[in-house]
Amino acid sequence: MQHDASALRTALIGQKMTRFETSASLIVKPKIGRTIEELRVENRCIEIVWDDGLALKTKMKVRGSWRIFHDGEKWTKAKKLSQVIIGANELSVVCFGASEIEAYHDFDLRRHPMLGRLGPDLADPLVDLNDCVDRLLNYEYPDETIAEVLLDQRVMRGIGNVHRCELLWACELHPWAKVSALTVEECLELVSLAAGVLRGNFSLASAELAVYGRHGKLCSRCSGQVRVTHHGEANRVLYWCVDCQTRHTDVTSQGNVIKHDAPLGVHPAEHLYLSDLAKVRKSV
Ligand SMILES: [Zn+2]
Structure with a gap:
């Protein structure tokens, strides 16, 4: 899990998002062109935050993971199993095996x-x-x-x-x-x-x-x-x-x-x- 988070941060933080796809029904969605600013990890939850304050939280099952693929690289898991795809800097960062996915605006009074x-x-x-x-x-x-x-x-x-x-x-x-x-x-x-x-x-x-x-x-x-x-x-x-x-x-x-x-x-x-x-x- 920790290794996942470190690799995800290196891949995503400071990058402009070029693609967002999800099979989850979200009330709000991250906007293309926004910069990915932070990645927070707590227990089995991974939260990705964009520069407009929008946060995407994924609660991972025991075997769930976020994986990183270069553009053109063959995925090691079937695409139909993917739940979130974030594209940035010629990479696809993909979520598999989350039990919960939600998006919201970071709470700040x-x-x-x-x-x-x-x-x-x-x-x-x-x-x-x-x-x-x-x-x-x-x-x-x-x-x-x-x-x-x-x-x-x-x-x-x-x-x-x-x-x-x-x-x-x-x-x-x-x-x-x-x-x-x-x-x-x-x-x-x-x-x-x-x-x-x-x-x-x-x-x-x-x-x-x-x-x-x-x-x-x-x-x-x-x-x-x-x-x-x-x-x-x-x-x-x-x-x-x-x-x-x-x-x-x-x-x-x-x-x-x-x-x-x-x-x-x-x-x-x-x-x-x-x-x-x-x-x-x-x-x-
Ligand atoms: Zn200066």
Whole structure:
């Protein structure tokens, strides 16, 4: 099981999904083009999380497994037995022998659409960006980090985790900067950039990503270090450049100490795997 998880992480994390098929009836389905962000393992459950917060949980039977096949490779099990097929990076990652399969949005109070009115949809060209700027400036929790607030769907809709990391880098903002420290101009810059991406005026294609998925690599702007950690209530992965994302470093939120920063030279997937292993060992 642990070996499965490690191999799955290496195959999937940070990759854009190109195919999704399932024999299960799901209420919500992961969207093609979304980036696979995390893989969590607990007992016999494997949970895959996409960058828009959608999670797919498979509870495996004793002989059940997720298997990885290269495109064109002959499968070692019959396709008709497959329950989920995820395509990414010229691989098919396939689930066999799950007793339960379900998909849902990761529960986070501030991202839950039923709890509070949703903010403007940035992808809508008719949306007034000044409204989003006002919502940032008047955010109800002034000590909250800008990294968290960008994912709050009540402020504005449409920013996924990949875009969050890239936007913060583009604006040179420290991810832990308190939202109340941002100026009007900085809020407008963030919102305009986000809207530009979501409206298709320019793209953040995988090859062009500045920080997301680039842990331990050099920043293209300052040649500093790109790091990764977990952050916020939903514990989403966050990539940032420690050397040039320094705006408002002096007013970062004190409650957000980096706890899970992966050491340099360690692949994030490996780091997450080791974290899970430590948890499993503790619970034995
Ligand atoms: Zn940098």
